[in-house]
Amino acid sequence: xxxxxxxxxxxxxxxxxxxxxxxxxxxxxxxxxxxxxxxxxxxxxxxxxxxxxxxxxxxxxxxxxxxxxxxxxxxxxxxxxxxxxxxxxxxxxxxxxxxxxxxxxxxxxxxxxxxxxxxxxxxxxxxxxxxxxxxxxxxx
Numbered sequence: 001x002x003x004x005x006x007x008x009x010x011x012x013x014x015x016x017x018x019x020x021x022x023x024x025x026x027x028x029x030x031x032x033x034x035x036x037x038x039x040x041x042x043x044x045x046x047x048x049x050x051x052x053x054x055x056x057x058x059x060x061x062x063x064x065x066x067x068x069x070x071x072x073x074x075x076x077x078x079x080x081x082x083x084x085x086x087x088x089x090x091x092x093x094x095x096x097x098x099x100x101x102x103x104x105x106x107x108x109x110x111x112x113x114x115x116x117x118x119x120x121x122x123x124x125x126x127x128x129x130x131x132x133x134x135x136x137x138x139x140x
Contacts, residue, residue, distance in 0.1 A: 035102065037082040039123055041066060044097045046088035053088070054096040058111075062096060065112050069119045081123050094138040106134035 043063040047055035067076075067083040075081045091097045094108040098118070105128055107118055114132055121127045 036078055038080055039103075040082045040084060040101045041118070041123060042084045042086040042089070042099050042101070044087070044089040044091070044095065045085045048088075051092065052095070053092060057096040059096040062098070062109060062112070062115050066098075066115050066119060069116065070123060073119065073124060075119075075123060090140050091134055091138060092140045094134040097134060103128070107132045108134045108138075 043059055043066070044054040045059050045063060046053050063083065063085060070076045070081050070083050076083070086099075089097050089099060091106060094106070096109060098107045098109060099105065100107070100118075100122055105122065107114075107129065109115060109118065109132055114129075117129050118132065121129045
């Protein structure tokens with residue numbers, strides 16, 4: 001085939017543009033549309049024999065309380081909220097600890113009323129509970 005008779009290359013299809021993400025309280029992107037759950041909250045329930053850990057600070061009770069509230073509010077299930085247990089989240093000095101994804105918002109809570117506020121404000125209405133945020137540098 002001569003250069004003048006060769007077929008023209010076909011253009012490659014361009015990817016479809018992604019929708020512009022909206023934000024949670026203007027700072028965090030929402031869950032991807034294909035996400036099975038809109039939000040996940042993970043409670044550290046780890047227990048170490050030689051250290052103070054979340055399990056020794058009422059984390060299991062907080063987890064149970066959160067799960068009960070989410071279910072009672074009709075927020076549980078696909079496309080909504082999932083409440084999960086987790087092992088060590090490595091933020092022990094801020095414990096007890098919970099983290100909400102996909103926003104990656106870390107909470108240090110004290111009692112059931114803190115969990116009530118996290119469920120009502122964040123899990124239900126998408127508003128971060130600023131007063132319960134774990135300080136960014138707080139680790140183990």
